Each structure stands twice: as structure tokens, then as C-alpha cells.
Amino acid sequence: MRRDVFQAIADPTRREILSMIAYKPLNVNSVAGHFSVSRTAIYKHVKILTECGLVVVEQKGRERFYEARLGKLGEVSDWIEQYRKLWEERLDSLEEYLEVLQAKKKTN
Amino acid sequence: MRRDVFQAIADPTRREILSMIAYKPLNVNSVAGHFSVSRTAIYKHVKILTECGLVVVEQKGRERFYEARLGKLGEVSDWIEQYRKLWEERLDSLEEYLEVLQAKKKTN
């Protein structure tokens, strides 16, 4: 069982679940109500999110509220940021190149 | 075939491949040399990266060089950034809360 944040957010349903509980904790039934799959399927997704720390549970009576812990997304963010300078520089040089092309066009 | 950037970077081997070609394009053999799986397996990973736009190919004679197009990571980055304020605020309020606890400790 590889349970890392990268794998957790790879599934679009799980990303949608995160968006639903980002501002307000919900129980599984409430979440499942917004999807066309079974409650059990949603429960499994939530479980995966929990196992990698993106979500925590709080029991209240017979209900269990799932709450997002989005700080974990920082792991992915950090991984991406190591490359940002790289791709922005390349974008810059592409832009420069295009400007040169434009300039040539005008002088021709 | 769900071929989006989220799914592409979910696999650790593919992330490693990206790190290898981030600065210098390589052919499949060179990439495969750094892994313990077959060249064909690596080829498949590279293909997935290509299909979602994270990598482009340039043919040179009988060799094909794979080059990273990391700008595509922006899609993931953007998705994460929509939540950053949220989790940082929560972190702030947690810190405040801990400060309050500390303060109480001292006055007791």
C-alpha cells in the first residue's frame, strides 16, 4: 500500500471530496450524496485520504466528521517548486525568441 | 485512459524520470540505465508523461531525446494554491492557540 499524497490526489473523486470538506467537515453520507457512486466507495476514498494525512476524523455521537488537513499538500507543492524557476526561465527564453522573430518580421 | 498531470506524477518512477530529464534531454536507454526495470517499462512511463504534455520528443538520427516541459506542473500547482491561504490561516490559529496555552501555563 503506497499511501502518499501524490497518489491520493491523483484521483479526481478524491480531489472533489477534498474540495467539499475544505471549509467544513462532513460525514460520509453527506459527501456521498454529491456523487453517483455508493457510500462505501466514498468511504474508501476518504479512508485513503485519511491514511496519508490529508484528512482527519472526529467522532460525534454516531456520526464521524471528516476534516481536511490541507497542509499536507505542501509536500506536493514543494516538489513542484523545485522546478518552477527552471520552467519559468525557459518560458522567458521562449518569449525572447518570439520577440526576436517579431523584430525580424518588421525589418524584412 | 485518464491522462492528466495529477495521475502522471502520482508514480514515483515517473517523478524520478522527470528529475532526470529536467535539465538535459535523454533517450530512453539512458533513462532506463538508472532503474532496475526494463527499458520497455521505462518507455511506457515516458509515453504517459508525453501523453499529458509533461515531456516532448525530439528525434535525432535513430535516437529520440525526451525533454521535460515542466510548465505543465502549473496545473497541479494552481489546484494546490487555491487551498494555501486556507491551511496557512489554520496553522496561524493553531499557533495562536498554542501561544495562549503557553501564556496560561506561565500565569498558573
Place this chain on the structure above:
DNA sequence: CAATTGCGAAACCAAAAGGTTTCATATATA
């Protein structure tokens, strides 16, 4: 107390993912 509600676990299933070996083709090179 009896019925209902919210949940998680279990057993099962089809499709996708990740891997392998084998084969065909195109380009270099001895």
C-alpha cells in the same frame, strides 16, 4: 424496547496499471 440511522468491514468483481519477454523496423557502423 423496537426500529432507524450512520458507519465500517468483508467478500467479491472488472478494469487499469505496471511489469515482462518477444518481435519488427529503422538507422549507424565495421
Place this chain on the structure above:
DNA sequence: TATATATGAAACCTTTTGGTTTCGCAATTG
């Protein structure tokens, strides 16, 4: 030209993933 190299495609296999239905248990509520 014959041989070696770089690659992609094909067929196949096993494990993982995402889903289902069924079941049992604990907490609520009529």
C-alpha cells in the same frame, strides 16, 4: 553489405484500484 544499436509495438501476466452488494454493530429516536 552484414551486424549492431535504438526504439516502439504486441501479447501476456500479476497486482492494484475503484467499484458493488451484503452484513453486523453502535448510537438515536419513536
